[in-house]
Amino acid sequence: MITFNVPPYVDKAKDYIQECVANQKICGDGVYTGKCNEWIEQKTGTAKCLLTTSCTHATELAALLSDIRPGDEVIMPSYTFVSTANAFVLRGAVPVFVDIRPDTMNIDEKLIENAVTERTRAIAPVHYAGVACEMDTIMAIAEKYHLAVIEDAAQGIMSTYKGRALGTIGNFGCFSFHETKNYSMGEGGALLIRDKKDVEEAEIIREKGTNRSKYYRGQIDKYTWMNHGSSYLPSDMNAAYLYAQLEIAEEMNEARLAVWRQYYGNLKPLADAGRIELPVVPEGCVHNGHMFYIKAQDIQERTELIDYLKENGIHSVFHYIPLHSAPAGEKFGRFHGEDRYTTRESERLTRLPMFYGLKPEQVDYICDRVKAFYGKRD
Ligand SMILES: *Cc1c(COP(=O)(O)O)cnc(C)c1O
Numbered sequence: 001m002i003t004f005n006v007p008p009y010v011d012k013a014k015d016y017i018q019e020c021v022a023n024q025k026i027c028g029d030g031v032y033t034g035k036c037n038e039w040i041e042q043k044t045g046t047a048k049c050l051l052t053t054s055c056t057h058a059t060e061l062a063a064l065l066s067d068i069r070p071g072d073e074v075i076m077p078s079y080t081f082v083s084t085a086n087a088f089v090l091r092g093a094v095p096v097f098v099d100i101r102p103d104t105m106n107i108d109e110k111l112i113e114n115a116v117t118e119r120t121r122a123i124a125p126v127h128y129a130g131v132a133c134e135m136d137t138i139m140a141i142a143e144k145y146h147l148a149v150i151e152d153a154a155q156g157i158m159s160t161y162k163g164r165a166l167g168t169i170g171n172f173g174c175f176s177f178h179e180t181k182n183y184s185m186g187e188g189g190a191l192l193i194r195d196k197k198d199v200e201e202a203e204i205i206r207e208k209g210t211n212r213s214k215y216y217r218g219q220i221d222k223y224t225w226m227n228h229g230s231s232y233l234p235s236d237m238n239a240a241y242l243y244a245q246l247e248i249a250e251e252m253n254e255a256r257l258a259v260w261r262q263y264y265g266n267l268k269p270l271a272d273a274g275r276i277e278l279p280v281v282p283e284g285c286v287h288n289g290h291m292f293y294i295k296a297q298d299i300q301e302r303t304e305l306i307d308y309l310k311e312n313g314i315h316s317v318f319h320y321i322p323l324h325s326a327p328a329g330e331k332f333g334r335f336h337g338e339d340r341y342t343t344r345e346s347e348r349l350t351r352l353p354m355f356y357g358l359k360p361e362q363v364d365y366i367c368d369r370v371k372a373f374y375g376k377r378d
Pocket residue numbers: 053054055056057080081083084126152154155175176177178187188189
């Protein structure tokens with residue numbers, strides 16, 4: 001069986017975790033958390049990176065930092081993971097869903113301005129498959145209406161938009177290091193903070209509402225309760241597991257992109273023949289090979305394809321029931337405008353196996369089976 005995902009692992013992780021244990025420093029904000037934060041700051045150019053327990057928690061932190069309040073509206077796509085919406089729903093805000101573009105599956109930037117009301121406080125673009133949303137347009141709307149921008153860059157580490165790292169363009173950016181992502185610490189994430197002015201409050205909210213970070217740096221003698229907050233810092237052992245991957249991040253990224261290009265090249269003839277559709281990467285976007293998906297004609301063909309691949313030992317998956325059609329989405333949010341593409345395109349999409357270590361001969365085998373499926377249907 002070729003599984004859909006294998007969690008990323010680099011052997012050095014063992015040494016680094018052992019070091020944490022030997023030094024009796026396993027709680028948050030130890031040596032490896034610091035190394036990961038610094039690495040991400042260097043790589044992306046963000047003013048400040050704070051490792052968190054998940055991307056979900058990074059987004060919750062961003063919602064708190066953006067002072068999102070009951071009744072506020074946050075514009076986002078419906079085609080996304082629940083955490084994009086939940087972070088704001090927890091603050092009593094209303095997710096306002098806008099349709100996606102069929103080419104990238106990202107929020108359609110042309111539809112955002114029309115969804116702005118006097119209650120709108122933020123936009124939460126999601127960079128699907130590590131391919132950037134049209135950020136220039138989004139940032140211009142945010143500026144015009146004084147909205148915060150919180151990038152769900154869960155899938156976007158190592159990707160860029162016009163040369164800028166995803167997660168660094170809006171006020172806040174959120175990465176995921178879940179085991180299904182390009183780099184992992186089991187469960188984990190990071191909050192990227194664009195503006196220095198937001199750093200101190202972020203450190204306080206992340207550390208149970210205390211100024212303990214300042215205390216550790218020796219800037220104050222005692223730490224105390226300063227604000228509302230929670231515990232969003234991961235164990236240093238998890239950071240140690242992640243850091244081993246960040247050290248060879250470029251190599252891992254190249255390996256993923258090679259798999260992606262192999263899929264693309266192998267399946268292009270099927271796409272040219274009009275049988276399937278392949279991912280689109282717009283001008284100015286550099287992606288990270290997070291995902292390789294194909295689109296079937298409709299949900300029925302997709303179901304048959306997934307079943308056929310399964311019979312042939314290949315685990316492929318679909319995801320994201322659009323949030324506006326889920327029970328919680330109906331209760332907490334609303335869809336603005338027409339759902340032209342969100343439901344239709346989500347029903348066509350299948351993700352093929354993609355992970356660090358997937359072998360070229362496995363990719364060839366998967367592509368051959370996809371071609372055989374379509375050959376069978378001629
Ligand atoms: C994975 C993912 C998340 C959640 O990440 P966690 O680290 O598991 O909280 C949020 N949004 C998107 C788009 C994701 O792909």
